[in-house]
Amino acid sequence: MDDDLLNDVAKILATQHHEQTVANQRTDELNQALNGVQGDLEKQSRTQVDAQSALDALDAESVADNQLDELDQILGDMEQILTAKPTVSKPVTKFKPLDSVTPANDWTSLVQASNEYADRHELDLSNPYYQMMSTREFSELSTELVNKFQISRLQKVDYVFSSVVGVIMGLVDALLVGRIKTGKDATGLQKTVDQGFDKIVIGAGRFSRQSELRSQKAAAIKGAAGKLTPSQLAQWDQRIKDAGSIDKHRAIKTLEKNFKVSYDAANNASIIGDGIAGMSANNHHLRSLAHDPGILGLITGIVDQLTGKATFIDSTGSIVRATTTNMEKDGVIQGPLPVRIVKATENWFGHILSDVAGSSGAKGRGAGVPGPFYAATQSLNVGSISIKGQDMTVAQTSDWLYKQGLDFRAFAAQSIPVLVGETLIRMYWFAKQHFYYGLSVQQSLPTGKNPDVNRLLLTMTSVFGALDFSDATVRSGFFQNMGEFLLRLNYVNALDLGFRSIQVMRNEAKHSQLTEKIDRDIQQEWDRILIP
Known part of the structure; x- marks a missing residue:
């Protein structure tokens, strides 16, 4: 079906929907006015009933003269009220005549009349489909379309936040990670990570050596049929204790041997x-x-x-x-x-x-x-x-x-700013989905299957990559020293950037296939309805 024809139909339906809405509002206003009049009539009716009841209950034989005088006075006042000129106690509501689309005998005139009606009532027909829905219906439809078409819900503030995180990562990398160094020249996070790995290796070596000595002690006790002297047992215990304080060199030797x-x-x-x-x-x-x-x-x-x-x-x-x-x-x-x-x-x-x-x-x-x-x-x-x-x-x-x-320890040091950025983005996503949109904990989890999460991560790592590349370029004298340039690049982020790019492109391809399928389904449904 032609899009212009569909828009004209939507405009006519939108103006008719507006006419119906205004008519319903007028009906509500008339009902309120009628309820007010009915209330006044009921009040007067109750007053008359009360007066009649009072007269019926009056016993003429037991009434004193002064009471009859009072009754005459009351009846006189009532007669005066009833015969007096009525006064308006409430403002009179005046209803304006309802407007309507001018009847037309042809399609063009009907469309023109609908546009004129919309102009008189300042009715926006730039998107007439929305005019036929209430706020709640529009919200429900928007949510359904977002879910069905997997439309991104990201806003400008989301991209700004992910860009700021990328800048933070770049600063952490430039100031705390810096250039890859070897030997005792390692500084910053690289030195801290090196020391951390040293502690892990020393701990593993000590544990392995103590386990080895305990096994040897058990074998010695078994071989001696449990007849080791206290001095010999004390020597074994001392060796096990000493193994808990071996240095890095001996710890590595132990691991290499075992x-x-x-x-x-x-x-x-x-x-x-x-x-x-x-x-x-x-x-x-x-x-x-x-x-x-x-x-x-x-x-x-x-x-x-x-x-x-x-x-x-x-x-x-x-x-x-x-x-x-x-x-x-x-x-x-x-x-x-x-x-x-x-x-x-x-x-x-x-x-x-x-x-x-x-x-x-x-x-x-x-x-x-x-x-x-x-x-x-x-x-x-x-x-x-x-x-x-x-x-x-x-x-x-x-x-x-x-x-x-550039070994595993250097990669671990370079991964720290990347992990910091990933953590901040995923925490931000969870907080916004759960506390702002009110979604459940499960729905708010920032999983890798969510396209919007991947877009934010790609934005973050792209900004970080740009800053990292710029820092390495400047410090290498604009590629005059390629060795310096390569030693300052964050390779973990480069890998993450490639991975995120592939992930987002894959998601976009899937989204394109989904929308094309939905478009085909809609066209098939239109053909079924309109073509006999």
Whole structure:
């Protein structure tokens, strides 16, 4: 159906709806006036009934002369009131004649008459469909359309808030995270995170060493048939107590010993046969896929332990399977497969802990494990990036960044402003939905399935990314020092920006498909109604 024709029909219906509304209001006003007149009549009727009752109850024989005189006086006053000229005690309500659309014999005249009626009554027909609904009906329809078409309910203030959060994140990153540094030069949040990982590793090493000593003590007691002397028992207890205060170096040594794996090779001297091209002591964690602290490393670590091999990526980007001089414990390669997998998983996790804060032989900060999936960049032998006068591929650049301190600990430090922003946005969303719109707790949860939440997160991380990029650009002398530029970028936010962008684009594609489907359904319904 033609849109202009539909609008004309809507205008005519809107004016008729207005006529009906005004007529209903006039009917209500007349009913109120009629109720007032009826009330006055009932009052007069009650007065007459009371007077008649008084007369009927009067006994003429027992009435004194003075009472008759009073009765004559009352009757005289009533006669005077009844014969007097009536006075208006209430203002008279005058009703204006009702207006209506001028009757017409053709469609064009009817449309014109409807427009003239709308002009006389200042009736807005820019969207005549709304004029046919009450406020409540309009609110209910709006809510239904928002839900059905998944229309965004975000307002300008929401985007302003998410942008402010992005600025806060940028300030936290620039002032507290700053440039990635290695060794003892780490400062700010990077230093704090390094110290946190040191505490975790030391705690794990102490626990592992004490557990080991307790097992040895139990074995010694069992071997001696429970006949250890008090002095010997005291010595065991003292050793266990001393294990609770070992330093970082000894804690890492303990974890390396108790969670030995076949794929651990500090350099090519630990490789049986041909070495791994490009591997050295300060990047062997990056070359070994099993040292990835994510799902990639877990799967590779289990396979490597079950097969007694090690998986590396060499400098050409090729995956190399090799045998190392380090052998896993017998418990890994013996027993049923489920037991072997569990033991391999335990060994993998323990070995990651031993390396996350640097190896036992490292001086200072040490090279920890890379970030999740970061090892995969070693296969990207493409591009050309000039760093300190040397052209490097993407793989070589990522290797250089890792050696400069971009390991899992650095990623953890860079994730702090991102987590702060995520928390603020999700708290804001929940508070507004629950306390402002009055939705339930479940409906207010800021889940990743909500398109509006993803839009706010994308806005936040985009603003943060723009500030981070600008800060790195300025501090690197506008790309004069690419190494400085790359060391100042927040890679966690860059990944988050990419993820949010894909998420929002996917949601927009789904929304477009939904609206197109609804449009087709509406058109089919119109065709069914209008086409015989």
